[in-house]
Amino acid sequence: MNEVENAIGILKDNGYKYTDKRERILSYFNQENRYITAKEVQQTLKVKYPNISYDTIYRNLYTFVELDIVEETELNGEKLFRLNCSHSGHHHHFICTVCGKTKRIEMCPMNFFEDQLNGCQINSHRFEIFGQCEQCLQAS
Structure with a gap:
């Protein structure tokens, strides 16, 4: 099972429904494999979802953090996020x-x-x- 499928399984196990947007956010993190700002996520998703709001991105990111799918850090007062790699030791x-x-x-x-x-x-x-x-x- 890949990282995105694993993350979607965690969401489902915790009562969250599958959405294309959630999968795209997770796929973007999986593809980039680095810390990313919410703004970068929004700009990337705007290509496919032109009306996606910054609030939608942030809500999903904090859901992912809460469920330990994504980890966060802060640099120069800005939150950065990446897929959690705790499974690798x-x-x-x-x-x-x-x-x-x-x-x-x-x-x-x-x-x-x-x-x-x-x-x-x-x-x-x-x-x-x-x-x-x-x-x-x-x-x-």
């Missing part, structure tokens, strides 16, 4: 601030922090590094 990301591409970081710094937070319970964490990828550095 625990890891973190380097995120290009220019193009949104990500690189997987296998190492997890939590051991260092757990030692400093003796007596505390950590329920979750996220570790992201922001910078410019090789292609964007060469282009500048």
Whole structure:
């Protein structure tokens, strides 16, 4: 089963109906495999759905985040989204601030922090590094 079919299954399992627009949003994320703004999603979908609103995009993105289909981050005050890759094991990301591409970081710094937070319970964490990828550095 591919990522889009898996995501549609999660939506159905949680009482959400299938729509072409939802599938197109998920397919776009699957195709791009990077962090994307809601505005980019809207511009891409406007080709097929000229009247699609920014609110529709945002509502769907937050439904996807809620269901752990899509993960979000923030850069310069703007939310960015990408398909969740938690199925591929625990890891973190380097995120290009220019193009949104990500690189997987296998190492997890939590051991260092757990030692400093003796007596505390950590329920979750996220570790992201922001910078410019090789292609964007060469282009500048």
